[in-house]
Amino acid sequence: MKIDPSIRSQMILPNRVPSKNPVSKTVFYLLLSVFAVLFAMPLYVMIVTSLKSMDEIRMGHIFALPITPSFDAWDMAWNKAASGFDNAGLKSGFWNSVIILIPSLAMSVAFSSVCGYALACWNVKMGNFLLMALLVCAFIPFQVIMYPLIKMSVAVKLYNTSFGVSVVHTVLALPILTMIFKNYFASIPEELIKASRVDGGRFWGTFVYVVLPLSPNIMIVVAIMQITGIWNDFLVGLTFGNVKAYPMTVNLNNITQTQTGVRVYNVYMAAAMLTAIPPLLIYFFSGKMFIRGITAGALKG
Template identity: 50%
Template sequence: MLVTSFKSMDEIRLGLIFSLPQQFSIDAWIKAWTSACTGLECTGLQVGFGNSVKILVPSVIFSILLGAINGYALSFWKVKGANVLFACLLLGSFVPYQVFIYPLVRFYAQTGIYGSLPAIVITHIIFGMPVMTLLFRNYYSGLPVELFKAARIDGAGFWKIFISIILPMSVPIAIVAVIMQVTAIWNDFLLGLVFAGRENLPMTVQLNNIVNTTTGERAYNVNMAATVLTSLVPLTVYLVSGRWFVRGIASGAVKG
């Protein structure tokens, strides 16, 4: 795929799939980024990249933050109905998210936010919270409860304990959560297609429009370049944070 993206169409037509390019060219990359047709407009993937970032950042931050707070409450405070809530979250993690698409479409349409950036962000937060809650709850269950009891004796409340004690100890599992959410949200196609609206289509939807175009010549080099460009963000996150991901898993992500 990477090799093909640097070839010209004349060279691709020769059928030498595994051969290196006779002459390296980045024209396909430039076209994929700036002028490839992603629908009714030929503006390349640059617009979709911006949309994906706008969707990704708040979705990751809020889903992880809410998951951490829920996991903390379920692990240490033993709130009333905690076991029932945990069972519901566990069950919700196994329900296909496609089941909830139609009810959410109706709800967003009635509230007037369907087809907007808030709609797709809220959707990713909703679907990310159960898994994030389970992840943090299992991690916090492995932390020494004596720290929590000592803080309570010193008069610390819910938020003081969470911010001053729990959060600083959550770095390993937070990195695991970031990698999981970045990968899931960035690579999402269906939710972006249904909820984002034409003005906010993420990069994956625009990639599909480029690759599956039914007009003109199929520019395979442009398709390959667009595919590589779309995969760069999750790939970079894995390369940069991979060792911390393994460390986070080993330090308690699968406890419980």
Template identity: 50%
Template sequence: MEQASNTGRWGLWIFVLLSALFFLLPLYVMGVTSLKDMAEVRNSSIFALPQHPSFAAWDQAWNHACSGLRCEGLRTGFWNSVIITVPSVFFSVLLGAINGYALAFWRIRGAEVLFAIMLIGAFIPYQLFIYPLAMSFASLGLGKSLFGVVLVHVIFGMPVTTLIFRNFYSGVPDVLLDAAKIDGAGFWQIFGRIILPMSVPILVVTVILQATGIWNDYLFGLIFAGQDNQPMTVQLIGLVNTRMGEHPYNVHMAATILTALVPLAIYLLSGRWFVRGIAAGAVKG
């Protein structure tokens, strides 16, 4: 029995290591390529370590790489992505928490119908709404602006965040809120003093999901942000697709890693909180 247990444990470790190698191999290739010059990229294997490591490609990607006719690097796109992501995450999570709280505890007439409509919005492909939404924003003067792209992310983020929060709050005992109501607490007092302090696991889960999804978005940024407000992902596509002479693959790899650093850092720094949130039932139901 013990031998079988050891064999199973070794098999599990081998599977985990092979899976890790499979997923880390592209990152390794990008990393070593970004540290080579183009002569070495052309004449060596993609798996070979750089003979003379250099961050010149990283500097080029950040400060001077051309995306279309602009050669400003990815630094402007980085700050545009920050400006888009922070308010979009804040308002979509906040409104989702309020909606989920209201739908779970304050069962007004028509709440189930409203929740069903929001569910439909969560699962219908958002590509179906792109054209009418773009035309509506253009007629309202919101097209090609940071406010417009933030508003789009908040609108399309609310159904998912509402669903997650509502399912989480449905597991909270009603007697807790009944006691607060007896003490004279109202809607906002209960939300601010009781519900939010209990919501740390789900808040972490939702913030991670929204932040990574919005940061990695390409389509909304391309359509609604405009030429002057392009996020990092849109600039990256323009950089990689620029056809001017030799393709600088080392710069392309460095730019790709730079674009992925923020969601990667979010997962590395808050991954254990994400797991705790999942274990606490943040996406149950």
């Protein structure tokens, strides 16, 4: 995000990077380029390998461009690879991931935003205690509570279902998301909430008509966090998911961990790329969705 000049002047940052000195300018761009190349290298190798044939891969020139680029490996990975129960490639896993993602995204955002709103804008009894509890919960690793969670999900018949995976994702995300929302809503001017209360917007009216319209930015931030987090999750999907409907990441693992036959690196690379594309797209396009200066005009000029 672009830094507002007035804020920039308060930050301990040189105003212009790099300086006018040609030597430091060169060094600056050189370093940046080196890091960029280092960071992009694996991605490059993945893409070129996925476009090569196995014969070409065996030649061992991993940085060389493909001689006869073909999308056969991508087709294989998407449609036919041995990915799990039905051996029909990644496409079923893709839809399983979507089916897991949508309810967990909706539930986690809905619950945590309301909790955060209540804690930030209303006088909740024992609110500070609840907040402390959330803080503690946010730092408990999933592995620690995995077994009791499995027992509980079995008891409520959610174990071994895609919806069960969604519920577990929602539960795991609630503490940290509630804190994020709480901190954001606390920055909304208190008088706006008061004005809404006088105007007859009670708890829900104030939330829906006053607070939510001010919150698209934080919603986008949370949505990005949740989409990438849930999409990239492997452990919850594997432990709680439906054996017949594993998410894409589990399918990817099944494809690449095959113990028999030839290791088809081009298919592995294509499968990994396919799995990574949705979060990548989210990152690329999310920057444009932020709205600057949303509370402008609420308070004195």
